[in-house]
Amino acid sequence: MKKRMLGNTGMEVSVIGFGGIPIQRVNQEEATKIVLECRDRGINFIDTARGYTVSEEYIGNALKKAGRENFYIATKAMGYDYESMKNFIEESLKTMQLDYIDLYQVHNVSKMEQLDTVLSENGALKALVEAKEKGLIKHIGITGHIREILLKAIENDEFETVQFPFNPVESQGTELFTKALEKGMGTIAMKPIAGGAFGKGKLSLKYIMNSNLITVAIPGMDSVSQVAENAAIGIDGEPLTQEEMEEIKKEVESLGNDFCRRCGYCKPCPEGIDIPNVFVYEGYAIRYNLPEYGKLKYDGMPVKADACVRCRKCERKCPYNLHIVDKLKHAVETFKNLE
Template sequence: MHYRRFGTTNHHISTFSLGTMRCLASEDIFQQTVARALAQGINHIETARGYGQSERFLGRTLQALKVAPDTLVLTSKIPPSPDASSFDRHIDETLERLQVSQLDCLALHGINTWQHLDWIRHPQGCMQAAQAARDDGRIGHLGFSTHGFREVIATTIETGYFDFVNLHYYYFFQRHEPVIELAHHQDMGVFIISPADKGGMLYRPPDTLKALCHPFDPLLLTYRWLLSDPRVTTLSIGPAIPAEISQELATLDDGPLTEQEQAALDRLAARPTTALGADLCRQCYACLPCPEAIHIPEVLRLRTLAQAYDMTAFGQYRYGMFENAGHWFPGRKANRCTSCGDCLPRCPENLDIPTLLHQTHTQLQGPERRRLWG
């Protein structure tokens, strides 16, 4: 396992981190999953107040496994709040559940909107409690997680309040590259959220994607793409069972890409233009805002992945979250389009956006899917 400095926390953490949102079928499975991760050399475990029994399971597991505190970096997450007193109480509850007197890293869980940013700037908001907990030793370092738009993320980074950021950035979603650079410039740790799942359900790649990536496994190739970037600290894995922690993670190279790896990535990069031609959305976001609150670029990104790489199952999974996940995945479904034409003059590619939206809805509207945590 390779290790990297996690920004100004100065913790050296494994290039893969264990996320504990999914391994909750039983406490025994949870404990086995943590034990396997530790055996692979993973030394950073992330949980959250909102992950069901995860904090309690983790506290009891670390006691049962007799894990020395100085061998492990623990991160938990608490949602932002406009109320300092309730946030302070939540910190104490997290410490109690984890059975620790100090938490290495605390992230504000989901600074996704401008309102969330206002809450952390407010003098009586959650940052008052978070900073007080850091000052009195209950918290080591502060960060934030985000599913928000790039502009919200950049502004949050620029506050200077945080030592690390958890965000979405993948081979198949590179829009956040500027905030990766901004975080690096601020010497922040960069934690990539769920690249196997949110990055494309790459643990079940379609045949088209496997052929384009050959001789490499699509998941491992995109892991390599991320780890070849020295600005990235760690990638989250979120196994449901111990067997989902691949032994290959412990030995995966984190150096520069090889010529053969770059050739495979070049094939991936060329595929959308070949497959979609003049109908390719290039993700400039000039079409927003939409009067019907449709997240047009994200809808069309999912369309591109389905048509270029046959990643239809992933497209259906993510598309099904529209109107079902609030600020965690904002936007209405594409069939809400009224063909008003408001977006058309702003599109530099002159795409027939209303037609593409309705086509995408037909292709990706699958069965209803419930979020794991509401």
């Protein structure tokens, strides 16, 4: 497995990491087998989150057999103020039964006000810095889906890594990753197969490996066979052939513009709908085959997709000309069918 330095952290991580969302749909025994396969295939970077229900628990238990020393463990939490983040760090350590976590990230900063809170005197960053000083965490990162917010965030030197969507159909993170690399930050590609929308997963990972923008890509995996297939891309290390580039081009064209990139330009919705997250949660239910988790996240939204009054202000702001109103209607039906 090829390895790269994760920015200036000193961590030499495998170019293919393990994304911890999908193991929510397997049991502990299978999760342990998956983590063991990661170890045997040379994958040494695991990413999970407080919000991924049993993921942290499964990973922590699996490490007892797979060996904590064989992995760099990254997790994250949507705690933006000091107390929330402090509590989340303690919960992660307890749940995963670890003395320290290699990388703790502020998870899914989607509003500039949230970033302001994170960076404030009593913000999450203060809690992360304190935890780092105590040795509870080793490094600090940030994740999100809105480029402009993360571009602002990485101006703060405390952040050592940045995690953002990147794949052949989602290249809006190019400027962000370029600037992060110039600062010596590690770059982590979430949604490397576009949440399952990109049909040629191996080619998508190979594309990312050849982009010179990404330190580690973290495809979600819920089977031993998926680990073997994805790990092989990290071993290959060959440049894309002309034929492969043509395949990628055709796949991108087939997806067309009917695909939410979560750029956030559609916001704010006059009715208060968090439009990008509606599609993210629907994706969990449909593409990730996590209907219960997707519905749980959707049900927790203060304003649901059925609040849409079809004003179409979002559509006029969408740079990809998506039929957002129709897609929201589709989401309403998706979650109604899950009841």
